[in-house]
Amino acid sequence: MKINYLKKITKSVQKIAEAVALALEANVTIVDQDLTRVAGTGPYLSRVYNKAPKGSAFEFSLQKKSSILVEDPGKTRICLECSAREECIETYEICTPIIWNDLAIGVLGIFAFNEEQKNRMHQKKGHYLEFLNKMADLIGSKVGEAVLYDELSANNQELDAIIKNVDKGVLCIDQEGKITQFNKKALELLMMKEKNPGLRGSLINKVWPDSLLQKALIEEKDFLEEEEVYSAGDFNKRFLTTVRIIRQKGKISSVVGTFSDLEDLQKSAYRTMGRSDDISFEDIIGKSKQILQTKELAKKVAKSNSTILITGESGTGKEFFARAIHKHSSRSEQPFVGINCSAIPETLLESELFGYEGGAFTGAKKKGNPGKIELAHCGTLFLDEIGDMPLFLQSKLLRFLQEMAFTRVGGLSEKKVDVRVISATNKNIDCLIREGLFREDLYYRLNVVPIRVPPLRERPDDIPLLVESFLEVFNERFNKNIKGLTTEAIQFLIQYSWPGNVRELENIIEYAINFSDSEYIPISLLKTRLKGSHVMKEGLSLKEKVRKFERQLLIEELNKVGWDEKSKMEVAKNLGISRATLYRKLDLE
Numbered sequence: 001m002k003i004n005y006l007k008k009i010t011k012s013v014q015k016i017a018e019a020v021a022l023a024l025e026a027n028v029t030i031v032d033q034d035l036t037r038v039a040g041t042g043p044y045l046s047r048v049y050n051k052a053p054k055g056s057a058f059e060f061s062l063q064k065k066s067s068i069l070v071e072d073p074g075k076t077r078i079c080l081e082c083s084a085r086e087e088c089i090e091t092y093e094i095c096t097p098i099i100w101n102d103l104a105i106g107v108l109g110i111f112a113f114n115e116e117q118k119n120r121m122h123q124k125k126g127h128y129l130e131f132l133n134k135m136a137d138l139i140g141s142k143v144g145e146a147v148l149y150d151e152l153s154a155n156n157q158e159l160d161a162i163i164k165n166v167d168k169g170v171l172c173i174d175q176e177g178k179i180t181q182f183n184k185k186a187l188e189l190l191m192m193k194e195k196n197p198g199l200r201g202s203l204i205n206k207v208w209p210d211s212l213l214q215k216a217l218i219e220e221k222d223f224l225e226e227e228e229v230y231s232a233g234d235f236n237k238r239f240l241t242t243v244r245i246i247r248q249k250g251k252i253s254s255v256v257g258t259f260s261d262l263e264d265l266q267k268s269a270y271r272t273m274g275r276s277d278d279i280s281f282e283d284i285i286g287k288s289k290q291i292l293q294t295k296e297l298a299k300k301v302a303k304s305n306s307t308i309l310i311t312g313e314s315g316t317g318k319e320f321f322a323r324a325i326h327k328h329s330s331r332s333e334q335p336f337v338g339i340n341c342s343a344i345p346e347t348l349l350e351s352e353l354f355g356y357e358g359g360a361f362t363g364a365k366k367k368g369n370p371g372k373i374e375l376a377h378c379g380t381l382f383l384d385e386i387g388d389m390p391l392f393l394q395s396k397l398l399r400f401l402q403e404m405a406f407t408r409v410g411g412l413s414e415k416k417v418d419v420r421v422i423s424a425t426n427k428n429i430d431c432l433i434r435e436g437l438f439r440e441d442l443y444y445r446l447n448v449v450p451i452r453v454p455p456l457r458e459r460p461d462d463i464p465l466l467v468e469s470f471l472e473v474f475n476e477r478f479n480k481n482i483k484g485l486t487t488e489a490i491q492f493l494i495q496y497s498w499p500g501n502v503r504e505l506e507n508i509i510e511y512a513i514n515f516s517d518s519e520y521i522p523i524s525l526l527k528t529r530l531k532g533s534h535v536m537k538e539g540l541s542l543k544e545k546v547r548k549f550e551r552q553l554l555i556e557e558l559n560k561v562g563w564d565e566k567s568k569m570e571v572a573k574n575l576g577i578s579r580a581t582l583y584r585k586l587d588l589e
Contacts, residue, residue: 005105006032006098006139008146013139014039017108020135024128026110026117030098030139031058033105043113055081058107061095065104067129068095071122092118094125096132100140108136119477141167145258149244168258169239173204173213175252189261191235213257216243220252227262227368238262279323285469288459294321294451301449302328307401309386309446310424311563312453315503318424319384321453326380331420334379339372342388350393354400356409373406377417386446387427387438398442421446430565430583450563456498456505458555463493466502470509482513482521489523496530550585 006013013030017039021028029044031037035052037044052058057078061068070076074088082088092112097104110132112118121128148170169186173179179202186192190208192199199207205214208230212223223243230237239259246254281295301308302325310318319338326336344352355371373381383389389397400406405416423446432438456463467485475482485493498504511529512521554571561567572582 004032004034005100005103005143005146006030006038008150009139009142010038012142016135016139016142017041020108020110020132024110024121024131026112026121028108028110030109031062031107033062033103035059035062038106053082053084055083057082057093057095058109061097061107061109062104065097065099067097067132068093069125069129070094089113091115092121094121094128094132096129096136098136098139098143100143105143106139108132108139145242148258149246149256168260171204171208171213171257171259173217173255175217175254177204177214177217178202179204179207180254186259189237189239189259190230191232191237211257212241212243213255216245216257217252217255220245228259278327279320280327281324284317284320284324285465286459286462287465288461290454290459291462294453295324298325298451299328301325301451303330304449305420307420307446307448308422308451309429309449310422310451310453311429312424312426313455313499313501314426315501316426316453316455317502318426318453319382321451322380322382322384322422322424325422326382326420329380329420331379335376336380336382337372337376338382338384340384342385346390346393349390350396351409353393354396354406354408357411368408368411371408373400373417373419374415376419379419381419381421383421383423383446385425386423387425387429387432391437391439394439394442398439398445401442401445428583430568447564452558452563454555456501458552460494463505464490466505467493467509470506471513474510474513478513480513480516481519482516483519485512485521485526486523489521489526492523492526547585554582554586 017028017030018041020026021041027040027042027044029037029040029047029052031052035054035056035058037048037050037052040046040048057068057070057073060078068078070078070090070093073079073090073093074082074085079085079088090111090113093109095107095109098106098108110121110128112121145168167185169189170181170183171179171186172181179200182199187199204211204217208214211230212226212228216223222245223241226241226243228239228241230239238261240262241257241259243255243257245252246256281299284291284295286292286295298321308322308325310321312318322338323336326332339349339352341349351369351371353371353373355369355374358368383397396406401421403416404418405414407414429438429443429447433440433443467490471482471484474480493505493508500507508526508529512525516522516525554575557571557575558567561570568582569579572579575582577585
């Protein structure tokens with residue numbers, strides 16, 4: 001008799017489909033081995049229990065036990081035998097088989113219906129395939145759990161063999177609360193010895209007080225994907241646990257719990273979804289002395305765990321440097337978690353950063369929610385626009401940096417984490433301190449290693465390289481073949497002062513490629529977009545030239561010794577000027 005495994009976990013399959021749709025911003029459908037839809041989102045929700053078309057990519061993926069990527073649905077070779085080929089309205093699709101015990105038991109598919117979705121899926125197809133494989137494995141694991149629970153009530157002799165193959169911790173107790181079975185993963189997660197002769201037969205409330213296993217036995221109900229904490233001395237661990245009650249002849253015969261390390265699950269999700277943003281120093285374009293010096297400094301500090309403050313004007317690429325530092329650090333396999341302190345309302349920023357306990361405020365999730373600090377454990381926390389952090393949060397952040405410990409909003413217990421903090425700002429923190437808008441003690445904690453990203457106008461030699469890179473990206477995106485810019489157009493860009501820096505240059509090139517009708521972008525198209533308001537004039541006056549020379553000299557001196565307050569005072573003293581004069585000359589442009 002053919003077993004339909006996915007029907008055993010219908011609710012879980014639908015939840016996973018919805019989670020995939022939310023994470024990837026795509027429509028999702030899941031079929032079983034008979035090509036019957038068992039879950040779906042968007043237009044596929046109403047087609048659940050209907051058959052997928054014969055000869056479709058679903059059937060092909062199921063037969064080959066491999067992922068299928070269809071970049072032009074309805075027209076590619078894979079689609080030739082599809083019964084719905086003529087009515088196909090999809091623009092892109094990826095199908096991944098669901099494998100359990102070497103059986104293809106279904107297919108997980110995501111679809112695009114317009115060009116925007118298609119372009120996004122095409123650009124990130126590698127990352128999407130990796131994520132879908134993980135979700136397919138998760139469904140297979142859920143099937144393993146379902147089979148486990150079925151088998152427990154029927155045949156205890158096969159229990160050991162089954163639970164050893166479940167990639168989660170497993171604990172089983174009888175109707176008296178005594179531990180009857182456990183697997184190696186459970187011992188690993190609970191930090192117990194591999195051969196623990198005293199565990200079997202022990203009461204669960206002695207081994208794990210207030211566990212969901214004990215609660216399920218007392219309340220006679222299941223718990224699905226609940227968060228719980230295991231404590232043993234100084235060891236504390238958060239788990240995501242599912243507990244099911246097994247009944248025989250209407251009475252409880254055993255209780256089975258499966259649990260996973262919640263922090264590992266969260267970090268895995270961040271790694272998976274964040275890899276499309278992985279940046280290395282090789283991705284930071286430029287050959288100018290200024291950018292090479294900045295990259296060299298960042299490479300050196302990447303190997304340490306020191307706190308870094310990256311400064312620079314808006315659009316210079318501060319986050320690029322933060323990600324590159326993380327990529328080249330010993331934490332590169334751990335999460336990189338960023339938060340923009342200016343983009344989140346003050347009322348929400350505290351809970352976003354530190355997390356909150358259930359019921360901490362109106363609208364809070366019942367189970368609470370981890371904050372960015374918690375999610376960055378063992379990795380890197382990037383605090384963008386730190387100069388915009390409200391004062392009431394600065395003191396809490398300072399305490400966290402001192403102790404590497406924090407308390408969730410509405411919580412009582414303190415949580416310790418291991419994170420490396422990189423912050424960035426386009427504001428003058430010294431001025432904010434003088435105005436009473438930023439704590440000086442916090443500044444010193446954040447500014448252990450200062451890194452200044454130079455504005456584009458200080459490295460005009462890099463403009464042709466950046467233009468070339470942006471042309472390559474946008475030519476491919478818009479299916480064009482613009483070969484370059486005219487000589488006078490390039491010269492125009494070099495003379496422009498770039499108040500928006502690299503981000504502005506990228507936008508200009510995208511605009512020009514959209515509207516250019518020739519192989520080489522003319523200067524007229526750039527002038528239309530830039531309006532010449534910030535173009536540097538030739539024939540500067542002596543006074544203007546002196547000002548620019550002075551500013552460049554100050555920048556070079558500060559690059560040598562650093563941009564912290566002490567270094568600025570030293571440079572001012574060496575040059576025989578006051579600190580106020582130094583600030584004024586730096587802010588001329």
